[in-house]
Amino acid sequence: MNSFELCVAGLAGMTLSPSIRIESLTTSARYAKGAVVIIDVFRAFTTAAIALSNGAAAIVMVDDVTSALILRERGVGKVCIGERRGLKPTGFEFGNSPHEIRNISFSGDIVIQTTSNGTKGIVAARGASCLYAASFVNAAATVRAIQKSGEQEVWLIAAGDGPVRAEEDEICALYLRALLQGRSPDHDTIRSAVGTLSPRLDGQTLSAEDFAACLEVDATPLAIRVEQTEGLLVARGVRAEGKS
Template identity: 45%
Template structure:
């Protein structure tokens, strides 16, 4: 199996099986939302698109950020830890983020599209193995400006090892999350919008047993835990 890594600038060319990775924090947050009972998450490229979708889907909740910061008028920021204890049973969420969601939107040529982070790493690998693809492309969404994206690259490299049949020690890969440019933003609760609890959530390896898969439906990009899309 061939493994390819691309950035947000390149993922529009990726085809076949594509895994969009955003450890800090989009697809960690999405997994926690599903644990809280969310039924589906609609991906929105822009804030205005998210607001338009909220009008089309009465009762849907808005989730996301711009440049890491909560969006005025949205129900939630892009924080997994702040979804703890929230009941989202049966809810549709609409997510807009600066990295992960952009990777999903731009990976328009993918035949199979997954959204992943460390909390769904093993589940995503098992889903990929069932497809038996000749190649997998990982989209490293965290490479933005001065951000090195190493938290996402570490996740991709860890999953690639699992796909190869190896049993790597996960600790060195998880340590890279905390040491990455983005990871350091969450050190010590210096900024209330980047709580250390979010970093801890992102490093909970394999907390969730189901891969998160993106489906295209009626012009929408719909994220659900694998097996729940009807």
């Protein structure tokens, strides 16, 4: 049994609630409804959570590099963050690295983000009544926000990479489901399971610093709520009080 199967055995245990649905790959987001959570652990929504925690007023999420650069040129946002094939696109201020921006103060700036999978999933989730971007760092905060919203149907979408499932996103989906069902899986067990996965991403080696940053489970109290504003998908950090 591999690490992913062990984590499934440890976290899944119970019968899946009919109100919580786990799906894989960004294409699934097209059919999702209710409260929809797009999960991208390595690294899009870990990076987004840190940017918002470091003072960004909002993040405009788009599905291609050209759109990001055009929006910055028009003054919609000040900073472009993202990747293609794991690398920072030409003209962007930052790559898709939570470690790179850990000590950056965004001081009310609007950030524009595009990634190969995570932000594409956000763009695809047109049927959501409420939409969230999640990773391990804001999992509990996301669950509190969903619970506060009162939504009775929840879709957890593990973003993945094209036709290939991402095990870290699948494990995060299971963790979110466990929290929604009132259970509290051990953080060290989660980190241990994810720690056995390959450190390669999009043909690039994931740095040890980014790997560690992505496994800081429930490190931020901010859920990332995405709403359409003037034709743009705008993500903001929201706090929901209570216990997940």
